[in-house]
Amino acid sequence: MNNNPFSVVHRLPQSYRWLSGYAGVKVEVIPLPAEEEESNLIGLKLLSPEGDSARSILQGLNLSLREIEVESNIVECDGELCLFVKRDDESAAMCRLKNIGTAIAESVSVSALYPF
Numbered sequence: 001m002n003n004n005p006f007s008v009v010h011r012l013p014q015s016y017r018w019l020s021g022y023a024g025v026k027v028e029v030i031p032l033p034a035e036e037e038e039s040n041l042i043g044l045k046l047l048s049p050e051g052d053s054a055r056s057i058l059q060g061l062n063l064s065l066r067e068i069e070v071e072s073n074i075v076e077c078d079g080e081l082c083l084f085v086k087r088d089d090e091s092a093a094m095c096r097l098k099n100i101g102t103a104i105a106e107s108v109s110v111s112a113l114y115p116f
Contacts, residue, residue, distance in 0.1 A: 009083070016043055016084065042090050044084075070085060072084065
């Protein structure tokens with residue numbers, strides 16, 4: 001079970017890949033169309049605490065994903081720590097995170113709220 005305080009993550013809108021020579025350490029945004037990349041990654045940004053608290057929470061999420069054999073890495077992106085997983089593992093990662101009590105913030109378009 002999740003021993004971390006309530007946490008909320010948001011999926012970053014871009015696709016990423018490991019920066020050449022820095023796999024597991026640094027990422028770069030993939031230019032469109034990202035679907036053609038077989039090694040692309042998705043990033044999850046923690047919306048709750050920052051600093052050491054964020055690192056601790058992300059480490060807990062990282063360990064939880066690794067328990068179900070989903071490879072994940074904590075990497076600094078745009079000055080913030082984020083959790084990165086392979087796009088192919090996105091569904092399993094999101095399911096696991098939800099199951100341990102992590103909220104997943106999703107973007108909602110205005111037209112979805114007011115379709116008329």
